[in-house]
C-alpha cells in the first residue's frame with residue numbers, strides 16, 4: 692500500500708480510485724515535482740508515489756499541478772471560461788436528451 696506523497700492528500704494506492712505514479716527518474720523533472728508538491732519536510736524516496744488526482748487529465752506527463760492549496764486559484768482562473776461555456780451547454784444538453792428520448 693502506497694500513500695500519496697502530496698500533503699493533505701490521503702489517497703492510498705489500495706483504494707484504486709486513482710492511479711499512482713512514481714517520481715520520474717529524470718532529476719530535473721523529479722525536482723520540479725518536488726517543488727510543485729512543496730514538501731520540504733521529506734524527500735521523495737524510490738517508493739514515493741503521487742496519485743493521478745494531481746495531474747491534469749490524470750496524465751503523468753502533465754506533471755503534478757493540482758493541489759488542495761491551489762484549487763481555489765485554479766477555480767478562479769478557470770471560472771470565467773466556464774461561465775461562457777455554461778450558457779450554451781444546457782441547451783445543447785436538453786436537445787441531446789430530447790433526441791435520445793424520441794426514438795421509442
Ligand SMILES: [Zn+2]
Nearest residue numbers: 695700702742
Ligand atoms: Zn494524491
Ligand SMILES: [Zn+2]
Nearest residue numbers: 702709742744
Ligand atoms: Zn488520488
